[in-house]
Amino acid sequence: MQPLIDFAGKRIVITGAYSGIGAALVDLLRQSGADQIVVLDINEPEASVEEFIETDMGHPVSIDEAIAKIKADGAPPVDLLINNAGVAATLPADTVMRVNALGLKRLTEALLPEMNAGGAIVNTASVAGNGWPGHLEQINAFLDIDSWDEGVSWVADHADVVADGYSFSKECLQVYTMRMAKTATEHGLRINSVCPSPVDTPLLPAFRETMTDQLIDWAIEAGAGRVATAEDQARALLFLGSDLASYINGVNLIADGGFGAALQMGQVELPT
Numbered sequence: 001m002q003p004l005i006d007f008a009g010k011r012i013v014i015t016g017a018y019s020g021i022g023a024a025l026v027d028l029l030r031q032s033g034a035d036q037i038v039v040l041d042i043n044e045p046e047a048s049v050e051e052f053i054e055t056d057m058g059h060p061v062s063i064d065e066a067i068a069k070i071k072a073d074g075a076p077p078v079d080l081l082i083n084n085a086g087v088a089a090t091l092p093a094d095t096v097m098r099v100n101a102l103g104l105k106r107l108t109e110a111l112l113p114e115m116n117a118g119g120a121i122v123n124t125a126s127v128a129g130n131g132w133p134g135h136l137e138q139i140n141a142f143l144d145i146d147s148w149d150e151g152v153s154w155v156a157d158h159a160d161v162v163a164d165g166y167s168f169s170k171e172c173l174q175v176y177t178m179r180m181a182k183t184a185t186e187h188g189l190r191i192n193s194v195c196p197s198p199v200d201t202p203l204l205p206a207f208r209e210t211m212t213d214q215l216i217d218w219a220i221e222a223g224a225g226r227v228a229t230a231e232d233q234a235r236a237l238l239f240l241g242s243d244l245a246s247y248i249n250g251v252n253l254i255a256d257g258g259f260g261a262a263l264q265m266g267q268v269e270l271p272t
Protein backbone atom coordinates (compact mmCIF):
# COMPACT_ATOMS: atom_id res chain seq x y z
CA MET A 1 0.00 0.00 0.00
CA GLN A 2 1.23 3.51 -0.87
CA PRO A 3 1.91 5.74 2.17
CA LEU A 4 -0.47 8.70 2.43
CA ILE A 5 2.44 11.14 2.48
CA ASP A 6 5.36 10.31 0.22
CA PHE A 7 8.00 12.79 -0.89
CA ALA A 8 10.28 10.26 -2.61
CA GLY A 9 11.51 11.63 -5.93
CA LYS A 10 10.22 15.15 -5.18
CA ARG A 11 12.63 18.09 -5.42
CA ILE A 12 12.10 20.19 -2.32
CA VAL A 13 13.54 23.67 -1.69
CA ILE A 14 13.44 24.93 1.92
CA THR A 15 14.65 28.29 3.18
CA GLY A 16 15.72 28.57 6.81
CA ALA A 17 16.36 24.93 7.69
CA TYR A 18 19.42 25.30 9.91
CA SER A 19 17.39 25.49 13.14
CA GLY A 20 13.88 25.57 14.58
CA ILE A 21 10.84 24.78 12.45
CA GLY A 22 12.85 24.33 9.23
CA ALA A 23 15.24 21.82 10.81
CA ALA A 24 12.28 19.89 12.26
CA LEU A 25 10.69 19.87 8.81
CA VAL A 26 13.81 18.37 7.23
CA ASP A 27 13.54 15.50 9.77
CA LEU A 28 9.86 14.93 8.98
CA LEU A 29 10.46 15.09 5.24
CA ARG A 30 13.17 12.46 5.55
CA GLN A 31 10.76 10.24 7.48
CA SER A 32 8.33 10.77 4.58
CA GLY A 33 10.74 9.52 1.94
CA ALA A 34 12.23 12.84 0.78
CA ASP A 35 15.48 12.25 -1.10
CA GLN A 36 16.07 15.58 -2.90
CA ILE A 37 16.21 18.36 -0.30
CA VAL A 38 17.81 21.69 -1.19
CA VAL A 39 18.36 24.12 1.71
CA LEU A 40 18.85 27.89 1.36
CA ASP A 41 20.14 29.45 4.56
CA ILE A 42 22.88 31.70 5.92
CA ASN A 43 23.90 28.76 8.14
CA GLU A 44 24.70 25.25 6.95
CA PRO A 45 22.23 22.75 8.42
CA GLU A 46 23.62 19.97 10.60
CA ALA A 47 21.24 17.45 9.02
CA SER A 48 22.55 15.96 5.82
CA VAL A 49 20.73 17.33 2.78
CA GLU A 50 21.29 16.75 -0.93
CA GLU A 51 22.24 20.39 -1.55
CA PHE A 52 23.02 23.36 0.66
CA ILE A 53 23.17 26.76 -1.03
CA GLU A 54 24.46 29.46 1.27
CA THR A 55 21.93 32.23 0.74
CA ASP A 56 21.06 35.47 2.46
CA MET A 57 17.33 35.86 1.86
CA GLY A 58 17.69 39.57 2.59
CA HIS A 59 19.98 40.24 -0.39
CA PRO A 60 18.86 40.09 -4.03
CA VAL A 61 22.26 39.09 -5.46
CA SER A 62 22.53 36.18 -3.05
CA ILE A 63 18.95 35.10 -3.82
CA ASP A 64 19.55 35.34 -7.58
CA GLU A 65 22.70 33.22 -7.29
CA ALA A 66 20.68 30.58 -5.42
CA ILE A 67 17.94 30.70 -8.07
CA ALA A 68 20.55 30.18 -10.81
CA LYS A 69 21.89 27.11 -8.98
CA ILE A 70 18.41 25.69 -8.42
CA LYS A 71 17.60 26.15 -12.10
CA ALA A 72 21.01 25.08 -13.45
CA ASP A 73 21.04 23.15 -16.72
CA GLY A 74 19.88 19.61 -16.22
CA ALA A 75 18.47 20.24 -12.73
CA PRO A 76 14.97 18.80 -12.30
CA PRO A 77 12.09 21.24 -11.67
CA VAL A 78 11.04 22.00 -8.10
CA ASP A 79 8.01 20.19 -6.68
CA LEU A 80 7.77 21.82 -3.27
CA LEU A 81 8.95 25.24 -2.08
CA ILE A 82 8.90 25.93 1.65
CA ASN A 83 9.46 29.62 2.43
CA ASN A 84 10.34 29.34 6.10
CA ALA A 85 13.34 31.63 6.75
CA GLY A 86 12.42 34.56 8.94
CA VAL A 87 13.92 37.02 11.40
CA ALA A 88 12.51 38.95 14.36
CA ALA A 89 12.38 42.66 15.09
CA THR A 90 15.56 42.52 17.16
CA LEU A 91 16.99 43.32 13.70
CA PRO A 92 16.21 46.61 11.90
CA ALA A 93 12.79 46.87 10.21
CA ASP A 94 14.49 47.15 6.82
CA THR A 95 16.24 43.78 7.35
CA VAL A 96 13.05 42.15 8.62
CA MET A 97 11.12 43.28 5.55
CA ARG A 98 13.91 42.18 3.19
CA VAL A 99 14.16 38.65 4.62
CA ASN A 100 10.52 38.00 5.56
CA ALA A 101 8.81 39.66 2.60
CA LEU A 102 10.94 40.93 -0.29
CA GLY A 103 13.32 37.96 -0.46
CA LEU A 104 10.53 35.43 -0.10
CA LYS A 105 8.59 37.09 -2.93
CA ARG A 106 11.66 37.22 -5.19
CA LEU A 107 12.44 33.52 -4.72
CA THR A 108 8.82 32.45 -5.11
CA GLU A 109 8.24 34.39 -8.30
CA ALA A 110 11.46 33.09 -9.87
CA LEU A 111 10.65 29.44 -9.11
CA LEU A 112 6.86 29.25 -9.39
CA PRO A 113 6.48 29.42 -13.21
CA GLU A 114 8.78 26.44 -13.72
CA MET A 115 7.63 24.27 -10.82
CA ASN A 116 6.16 20.85 -11.54
CA ALA A 117 2.37 20.88 -11.82
CA GLY A 118 0.88 19.10 -8.82
CA GLY A 119 3.44 20.75 -6.55
CA ALA A 120 2.99 23.24 -3.73
CA ILE A 121 4.39 26.32 -2.03
CA VAL A 122 4.07 26.65 1.74
CA ASN A 123 5.03 29.77 3.69
CA THR A 124 5.73 30.13 7.38
CA ALA A 125 3.75 33.24 8.26
CA SER A 126 2.56 34.00 11.82
CA VAL A 127 -0.47 34.93 13.90
CA ALA A 128 1.41 38.23 14.19
CA GLY A 129 0.12 38.82 10.66
CA ASN A 130 -3.56 38.36 11.52
CA GLY A 131 -4.06 42.14 11.54
CA TRP A 132 -3.73 42.36 7.73
CA PRO A 133 -7.31 43.58 7.10
CA GLY A 134 -6.37 46.85 8.81
CA HIS A 135 -3.56 47.52 6.29
CA LEU A 136 -4.82 45.86 3.13
CA GLU A 137 -4.47 48.93 0.92
CA GLN A 138 -0.86 49.54 1.96
CA ILE A 139 0.00 45.85 1.76
CA ASN A 140 -1.35 45.60 -1.79
CA ALA A 141 0.59 48.73 -2.76
CA PHE A 142 3.79 47.15 -1.39
CA LEU A 143 3.13 43.76 -3.00
CA ASP A 144 2.39 45.43 -6.37
CA ILE A 145 6.03 46.62 -6.52
CA ASP A 146 8.23 44.41 -8.70
CA SER A 147 11.61 46.07 -8.26
CA TRP A 148 13.72 45.23 -5.21
CA ASP A 149 15.06 48.77 -4.78
CA GLU A 150 11.58 50.30 -5.04
CA GLY A 151 10.36 47.81 -2.44
CA VAL A 152 13.16 48.83 -0.08
CA SER A 153 12.33 52.50 -0.69
CA TRP A 154 8.62 51.87 -0.03
CA VAL A 155 9.54 50.33 3.32
CA ALA A 156 11.67 53.36 4.23
CA ASP A 157 8.90 55.76 3.16
CA HIS A 158 6.19 53.97 5.18
CA ALA A 159 7.83 53.67 8.58
CA ASP A 160 4.49 54.45 10.25
CA VAL A 161 2.78 51.34 8.89
CA VAL A 162 5.87 49.09 8.71
CA ALA A 163 6.72 49.86 12.37
CA ASP A 164 9.28 47.30 13.64
CA GLY A 165 8.70 45.23 10.48
CA TYR A 166 7.73 41.89 12.01
CA SER A 167 3.94 42.02 12.18
CA PHE A 168 3.75 43.96 8.93
CA SER A 169 6.01 41.47 7.12
CA LYS A 170 3.76 38.61 8.25
CA GLU A 171 0.62 40.57 7.30
CA CYS A 172 2.16 40.94 3.84
CA LEU A 173 2.84 37.20 3.76
CA GLN A 174 -0.73 36.26 4.66
CA VAL A 175 -2.05 38.58 1.94
CA TYR A 176 0.60 37.38 -0.54
CA THR A 177 -0.52 33.79 0.05
CA MET A 178 -4.10 34.70 -0.86
CA ARG A 179 -3.07 36.92 -3.80
CA MET A 180 -0.92 34.17 -5.34
CA ALA A 181 -3.48 31.37 -5.06
CA LYS A 182 -4.98 32.11 -8.49
CA THR A 183 -1.54 32.24 -10.13
CA ALA A 184 -0.67 28.98 -8.42
CA THR A 185 -3.83 27.36 -9.81
CA GLU A 186 -2.92 28.51 -13.31
CA HIS A 187 0.32 26.54 -12.97
CA GLY A 188 -1.32 23.48 -11.41
CA LEU A 189 0.15 24.39 -8.02
CA ARG A 190 -1.13 25.38 -4.56
CA ILE A 191 0.15 28.04 -2.16
CA ASN A 192 -0.70 28.17 1.54
CA SER A 193 0.75 29.40 4.82
CA VAL A 194 1.07 28.11 8.33
CA CYS A 195 0.56 30.83 10.95
CA PRO A 196 2.14 29.79 14.26
CA SER A 197 1.73 31.42 17.65
CA PRO A 198 4.87 31.29 19.88
CA VAL A 199 7.10 28.31 19.09
CA ASP A 200 9.96 26.99 21.18
CA THR A 201 12.81 27.72 18.75
CA PRO A 202 16.02 29.79 18.88
CA LEU A 203 13.89 32.76 17.70
CA LEU A 204 11.56 32.77 20.72
CA PRO A 205 13.83 34.87 23.00
CA ALA A 206 13.85 37.56 20.31
CA PHE A 207 10.05 37.66 20.37
CA ARG A 208 10.10 37.81 24.17
CA GLU A 209 12.40 40.82 23.83
CA THR A 210 10.35 42.63 21.19
CA MET A 211 6.81 41.62 22.22
CA THR A 212 7.30 41.20 26.01
CA ASP A 213 7.18 38.04 28.15
CA GLN A 214 3.67 38.97 29.24
CA LEU A 215 2.23 38.84 25.71
CA ILE A 216 4.07 35.65 24.75
CA ASP A 217 3.11 33.82 27.96
CA TRP A 218 -0.50 34.97 27.60
CA ALA A 219 -0.70 33.57 24.03
CA ILE A 220 0.76 30.26 25.24
CA GLU A 221 -1.41 29.91 28.36
CA ALA A 222 -4.64 31.02 26.68
CA GLY A 223 -4.00 28.62 23.80
CA ALA A 224 -2.84 25.04 24.26
CA GLY A 225 -1.35 25.74 27.70
CA ARG A 226 2.04 24.64 26.39
CA VAL A 227 4.34 26.29 23.92
CA ALA A 228 4.33 24.79 20.41
CA THR A 229 7.33 22.71 19.45
CA ALA A 230 9.12 23.17 16.15
CA GLU A 231 7.77 19.75 15.17
CA ASP A 232 4.16 20.83 15.86
CA GLN A 233 4.57 23.52 13.22
CA ALA A 234 6.64 21.38 10.84
CA ARG A 235 3.76 18.85 10.79
CA ALA A 236 1.40 21.58 9.56
CA LEU A 237 3.89 22.63 6.86
CA LEU A 238 4.30 18.99 5.82
CA PHE A 239 0.55 18.53 5.56
CA LEU A 240 0.04 21.61 3.38
CA GLY A 241 2.97 20.58 1.19
CA SER A 242 1.62 17.07 0.70
CA ASP A 243 -1.08 15.62 -1.54
CA LEU A 244 -3.29 15.26 1.54
CA ALA A 245 -3.93 18.99 1.10
CA SER A 246 -4.75 18.57 -2.62
CA TYR A 247 -7.77 20.93 -2.60
CA ILE A 248 -6.40 23.51 -0.15
CA ASN A 249 -5.15 26.70 -1.79
CA GLY A 250 -4.78 30.30 -0.63
CA VAL A 251 -5.26 29.40 3.03
CA ASN A 252 -3.51 30.87 6.06
CA LEU A 253 -3.71 27.94 8.46
CA ILE A 254 -3.70 29.21 12.03
CA ALA A 255 -1.62 26.83 14.18
CA ASP A 256 -1.96 28.44 17.60
CA GLY A 257 -3.27 25.67 19.87
CA GLY A 258 -6.72 27.29 19.98
CA PHE A 259 -5.62 30.72 21.18
CA GLY A 260 -7.33 32.71 18.41
CA ALA A 261 -10.56 30.74 18.68
CA ALA A 262 -10.74 31.28 22.44
CA LEU A 263 -9.96 34.97 21.97
CA GLN A 264 -12.67 35.47 19.34
CA MET A 265 -15.23 33.60 21.46
CA GLY A 266 -14.51 35.87 24.41
CA GLN A 267 -13.17 32.96 26.46
CA VAL A 268 -9.85 34.63 27.17
CA GLU A 269 -9.14 37.52 29.46
CA LEU A 270 -6.95 40.24 28.01
CA PRO A 271 -3.64 40.66 29.86
CA THR A 272 -3.76 43.43 32.46
Ligand SMILES: NC(=O)c1ccc[n+]([C@@H]2O[C@H](COP(=O)([O-])OP(=O)(O)OC[C@H]3O[C@@H](n4cnc5c(N)ncnc54)[C@H](O)[C@@H]3O)[C@@H](O)[C@H]2O)c1
Nearest residue numbers: 016017018019020021042056057085086126198199201203
Ligand atom coordinates in the same frame (compact mmCIF):
# COMPACT_ATOMS: atom_id res chain seq x y z
N1 LIG B 1 9.40 30.87 16.95
C1 LIG B 1 8.21 31.49 16.95
O1 LIG B 1 7.64 31.78 18.02
C2 LIG B 1 7.53 31.80 15.65
C3 LIG B 1 6.19 32.19 15.67
C4 LIG B 1 5.55 32.50 14.47
C5 LIG B 1 6.25 32.41 13.28
N2 LIG B 1 7.57 32.03 13.28
C6 LIG B 1 8.27 31.98 11.98
O2 LIG B 1 8.81 30.68 11.81
C7 LIG B 1 9.89 30.77 10.86
C8 LIG B 1 11.04 29.93 11.35
O3 LIG B 1 11.54 30.50 12.53
P1 LIG B 1 11.98 29.64 13.81
O4 LIG B 1 11.09 30.03 14.91
O5 LIG B 1 12.13 28.23 13.43
O6 LIG B 1 13.39 30.33 14.13
P2 LIG B 1 14.89 29.94 13.82
O7 LIG B 1 15.71 31.14 14.10
O8 LIG B 1 15.24 28.66 14.49
O9 LIG B 1 14.85 29.65 12.24
C9 LIG B 1 15.05 30.64 11.28
C10 LIG B 1 15.87 30.05 10.16
O10 LIG B 1 16.08 31.07 9.18
C11 LIG B 1 17.46 31.18 8.90
N3 LIG B 1 17.76 32.55 8.54
C12 LIG B 1 17.81 33.65 9.33
N4 LIG B 1 18.13 34.74 8.62
C13 LIG B 1 18.27 34.31 7.33
C14 LIG B 1 18.60 34.97 6.12
N5 LIG B 1 18.88 36.28 6.08
N6 LIG B 1 18.66 34.23 4.99
C15 LIG B 1 18.43 32.90 5.02
N7 LIG B 1 18.12 32.22 6.14
C16 LIG B 1 18.04 32.92 7.27
C17 LIG B 1 18.15 30.74 10.19
O11 LIG B 1 19.50 30.35 9.98
C18 LIG B 1 17.25 29.58 10.62
O12 LIG B 1 17.60 28.38 9.95
C19 LIG B 1 10.18 32.26 10.69
O13 LIG B 1 9.65 32.71 9.47
C20 LIG B 1 9.44 32.90 11.86
O14 LIG B 1 9.05 34.22 11.58
C21 LIG B 1 8.20 31.71 14.43
